Amino acid sequence: MTAPTRPASLGEPSGDVPYTTPTWPAEFAERYRAAGWWEGVTFGTMLRTRAGAHPDRVAVVDRAGPGGARRAWTYAELDLRADRLAAGLAARGIGAGDRVVVQLPNVAEFLEVVFALFRLGALPVFALPAHRESEISYFCSFTGAVAYVIPDVHGGFDHRALATTVLARSPELRHVFVVGEDAGPFEALADVPAEPVGLPDRDPSETAFLQLSGGSTGVPKLIPRTHDDYVYSLRGSAEICALDEDSVYLCVLPAAHNFPLSSPGSLGTLYAGGRVVMCPQPAPDVAFPLIRDEGVTITGLVPPLALVWIDAAPGSAYDLSTLDVLLVGGARLADEVARRVRPALGCTLQQVFGMAEGLVCYTRLDDDPETVVTTQGRPISPDDEIRVVDDEDEDLPVGATGHLLTRGPYTIRGYWNAPEHNARAFTEDGFYRTGDLVRLTPSGHLVVEGRAKDQINRGGEKIAAEEVENHLLAHPSVHDANVVAEPDPYLGERSCAYVIRRPGTEEVEAPALKRFVRERGLAAYKVPDRIVFADAFPTTGVGKISKKDLRAGSASA
Ligand code: OOB
Numbered sequence: 001m002t003a004p005t006r007p008a009s010l011g012e013p014s015g016d017v018p019y020t021t022p023t024w025p026a027e028f029a030e031r032y033r034a035a036g037w038w039e040g041v042t043f044g045t046m047l048r049t050r051a052g053a054h055p056d057r058v059a060v061v062d063r064a065g066p067g068g069a070r071r072a073w074t075y076a077e078l079d080l081r082a083d084r085l086a087a088g089l090a091a092r093g094i095g096a097g098d099r100v101v102v103q104l105p106n107v108a109e110f111l112e113v114v115f116a117l118f119r120l121g122a123l124p125v126f127a128l129p130a131h132r133e134s135e136i137s138y139f140c141s142f143t144g145a146v147a148y149v150i151p152d153v154h155g156g157f158d159h160r161a162l163a164t165t166v167l168a169r170s171p172e173l174r175h176v177f178v179v180g181e182d183a184g185p186f187e188a189l190a191d192v193p194a195e196p197v198g199l200p201d202r203d204p205s206e207t208a209f210l211q212l213s214g215g216s217t218g219v220p221k222l223i224p225r226t227h228d229d230y231v232y233s234l235r236g237s238a239e240i241c242a243l244d245e246d247s248v249y250l251c252v253l254p255a256a257h258n259f260p261l262s263s264p265g266s267l268g269t270l271y272a273g274g275r276v277v278m279c280p281q282p283a284p285d286v287a288f289p290l291i292r293d294e295g296v297t298i299t300g301l302v303p304p305l306a307l308v309w310i311d312a313a314p315g316s317a318y319d320l321s322t323l324d325v326l327l328v329g330g331a332r333l334a335d336e337v338a339r340r341v342r343p344a345l346g347c348t349l350q351q352v353f354g355m356a357e358g359l360v361c362y363t364r365l366d367d368d369p370e371t372v373v374t375t376q377g378r379p380i381s382p383d384d385e386i387r388v389v390d391d392e393d394e395d396l397p398v399g400a401t402g403h404l405l406t407r408g409p410y411t412i413r414g415y416w417n418a419p420e421h422n423a424r425a426f427t428e429d430g431f432y433r434t435g436d437l438v439r440l441t442p443s444g445h446l447v448v449e450g451r452a453k454d455q456i457n458r459g460g461e462k463i464a465a466e467e468v469e470n471h472l473l474a475h476p477s478v479h480d481a482n483v484v485a486e487p488d489p490y491l492g493e494r495s496c497a498y499v500i501r502r503p504g505t506e507e508v509e510a511p512a513l514k515r516f517v518r519e520r521g522l523a524a525y526k527v528p529d530r531i532v533f534a535d536a537f538p539t540t541g542v543g544k545i546s547k548k549d550l551r552a553g554s555a556s557a
Contacts, residue, residue, distance in 0.1 A: 021207050021224045022414025022422060025430070029205070032409040035383060038228040039235075040204045043118035043267075044082075046231060050273050051079035057245065059270060061294060062278035064107040066181075073108055075273075078115070084193035085116035089147075091194055092175060096121030096202075099143040099210065101136065102256065103127035105154045106278040109179045109189060110255045111266060113149055114209070118227075121202045124209040125222065126256035129154055130461075133165050133521025134471075138219055140170035142417075143210065148173060149189065152180030160184040165521075204228045210416055211258055211356040214462025216435060216453040218470050221425075222416040223356050229410040230262065233360060234271040236380035236410075237264035240362050241298060241325060241350065247274035248322070250290060250299035252282045253460075258356040259300055259330055284312035292318045300327035300352070302460030304491050307337055310344040323347045325365070329354060329376070330460030331492050332448050338373035351376050353448055357432055358411025359384060361446055375445035376438075384408035387431060388440055401439040401449045405431035454547065456483065459491035461525045465547075468497065468526055471517045477501055477508040482537060483528060484551045497528035498537060498555045533557065 024032070032038045050059075055076035065071045073081065094100065100117055102124045104110045117124045125139050129151075140148065148166065150159035163176045163186060176186040183189075202208070204227040211223040241264045243249075249269040253260040255278065261267055266276040277294045279287050282305050290296065301309065306328045313320060326341055329352030341349040353376035354360035361377035379386065387405040388396050396402040405427060413430050414422040425433055435453025438446045456463040465483040472481035479502040488494040501507060508516075510531040517527050536556045538549035549555075 020414075020417055020419065022412070023205075023226075024413055028409075028430075032228075032232075032383065035409075037232045037381060037383060037409040038204070039231070040228065041231050042202045042204050042227040043115060043208060043231065044199075044201055046271060047075070047079050047082065047115055050270060051075040054245065054273060055079075057273065058275050060108045060111050060266075060276045060278065062106070062108045063280055063290075064109075064278070071108055078108075078111060080196070081112045081193065082115035082119055083196035083199075085112055085189075086119040086199060087197045088192035088194040089116060089120060089122070090197060090199075092147075092192070094120065094122055094147055094175070098122040098147070099125050099145040100147040100149065101125045101127050101139050101143070101145045102149045103129060103131060103136065103151075103159065104149060104179060104255065105129050105151055106251050106255045106280055107151070107179060108278060110278070111270075111276070113189070118202070118208055119199050121206070123207060126209065126211050126261075128212070128254050128256060128523070130254075130523040130525055132523050133162060135220070135521075135523055136162065136166050137169045137521070139222075140166055140173050142219070143222065144172045145170070146172055147175040147177060149177045149179070152178050152182050152184065160186060202227065204231075207416075213356055213415065214455060214457075215464040216455045216466065217421065217464055218466045220464070220467070221418055221421060223412055224416045225410075225412070229358070229412075230267075231271070233262055233358075233380060233410040234264065234268040237262060237268045237360065237362070238272040240264075240364060240380060241268070241327070242365055243269060243272035243274055243298070245273040247272060247298055248277060248294055248296045249274060250277045250279050250287065250294070250296040252279045252287055252299055252301060252305070253330075259302075259327075259352065259354060259460075263300065263327065263329070263352050263354050263360050263362075264298075265300065282308075284309055284316065288312070288316055288318035288320060291320050291323055295322045297322055298325040298327070299323070300329065302330040303328055303333045303337065304459040306333065306341065307490070310337065310340050313344045320345060320347075325350055327352050327362075331457045332376075335373050349373070353377055353446060355434060357434070359406045359408065359432070359434070360410075363445070367445075371441075371443065371445060374447070375441060376448050378443075378445045379406075379408070381409055384411070385431070386440070386446070388438060393427065398440050398442060401437055403452060404434045404436045404438045404446070406434060407431045456485040456495045457493050458488075458495060458525060458529075459493075463495055463526050465495075468495065468517070468522070468528060471520050471522055472497060472499060472513065472528075474520065475508060475513060475516050477505040478513070479503070480537070482545060482547060482550055484547050486530070486551065486553075488529075494529040495526075496530045496532060498532050498534050498550055500534055500536070
């Protein structure tokens with residue numbers, strides 16, 4: 001167990017939540033260093049080195065200037081902005097080990113903020129723009145966050161109002177910083193930067209940030225990633241996706257998610273010295289002109305968006321010919337859709353099967369076309385250990401479908417501050433139980449066949465059934481609730497809540513129940529797509545509720 005260290009000059013961490021960060025046993029850490037996977041490079045140094053090598057190349061472009069104007073920051077500018085923001089944050093008492101919830105859309109400031117925090121040794125906690133009071137209050141209180149970074153308004157939603165509510169519920173939260181034109185009652189991020197102060201480089205083995213797990217439990221788990229492990233995954237991803245200084249990556253998915261962040265994502269692109277273009281919305285009429293105008297070479301999408309782009313591209317007026325590679329992942333891509341990528345978009349498909357906990361698999365650019373459309377790739381690292389096991393943790397032969405367990409140089413050994421959950425989510429010898437059902441092909445590629453975890457994968461957005469069930473159960477007219485996945489032609493899966501009403505209470509209907517859940521401050525994508533009222537739930541032989549039967553639609557009404 002290690003706790004982040006901080007220079008004495010910065011004073012004591014302001015959050016006093018005791019926490020534990022399980023890490024790699026010494027013999028593994030030594031092995032990963034000796035093999036050259038962990039190079040001892042921090043995010044701070046990574047950016048500084050690139051800025052030194054080519055200060056005038058553009059690092060990040062967005063359309064978030066006044067009236068949607070284009071902004072472009074060079075590597076030297078991004079580097080200086082990170083230093084200046086770090087200095088301003090330090091002057092406000094934010095320092096190493098502090099947690100800062102970052103909830104920003106796809107704007108250049110996202111990178112400025114995270115690199116400033118990396119340089120301070122403060123830990124970004126990556127929230128998604130869709131998160132609301134329920135999620136954000138939990139992140140703030142669970143991590144003891146001292147600051148929360150938001151846009152003013154995004155997608156018509158006023159994040160300042162959300163921050164006001166969150167602030168009232170989060171005793172440790174002292175600062176709200178707002179990106180945008182109107183900070184309201186809070187401080188504008190633009191007013192924070194100050195003359196750079198000489199900050200010592202961080203220890204590359206310490207936790208750099210907390211990423212969110214898709215989760216299958218009542219509350220999301222937080223994933224501690226170190227500079228060493230994450231920078232390695234960036235390097236591996238950049239190599240596999242053939243990124244170089246001429247690469248232009250379009251960040252379409254929410255920037256904080258692990259896929260657009262690191263597979264190869266914005267950070268992998270900066271690792272390679274390329275250019276990140278922040279895309280404010282995934283719709284073709286927004287993304288396609290950006291591809292044409294910025295000469296985008298590579299991007300990443302979840303399967304439902306890939307389908308929308310495939311349908312929109314053939315008749316489109318926009319020249320997409322610069323696009324070399326489309327990564328698709330986050331949820332299973334149907335083979336038939338995979339086959340349509342090149343004919344429609346004129347680019348190479350790369351499937352990616354990854355998880356914020358670590359392991360990322362890619363099909364390779366030189367894999368034969370059949371492998372690319374029918375598998376979800378193979379791991380980044382020769383030191384990624386893959387086991388496919390049965391229900392008793394016994395290894396299965398190649399080709400058999402079973403539970404995927406994994407361990408390696410960029411897969412965590414435990415969630416942040418969750419010892420009890422860790423005992424279930426990891427084997428005694430440190431393999432992460434992914435909850436995915438996979439089989440291995442003789443070539444070592446993985447095929448994702450299903451899922452054993454209690455989760456709904458709604459087009460790449462993960463919903464923990466238990467989290468939604470708890471919100472439903474809070475309604476006075478609900479006796480019991482079970483949330484399961486059901487097939488959806490566009491999303492792959494959507495959520496269906498089976499609900500037993502409480503006898504003798506007012507008879508609640510589906511729209512009111514959905515509204516109830518939404519008003520409890522749950523992100524909209526977690527609100528059940530469908531609610532079915534039942535008199536009883538199917539049970540297994542031992543009397544447990546059978547979600548398998550519910551998925552098959554057998555509740556008695
Ligand atoms: C990515 O990360 P998370 O943490 O949101 O979700 C991880 C889970 C996996 O355990 C698996 O259940 C599912 O998402 N998943 C896929 C998949 N890619 C992810 N299931 C089937 N096929 C795929 N290609 O989703 C993520 C992180 C980094 C890169 C890409 C995706």
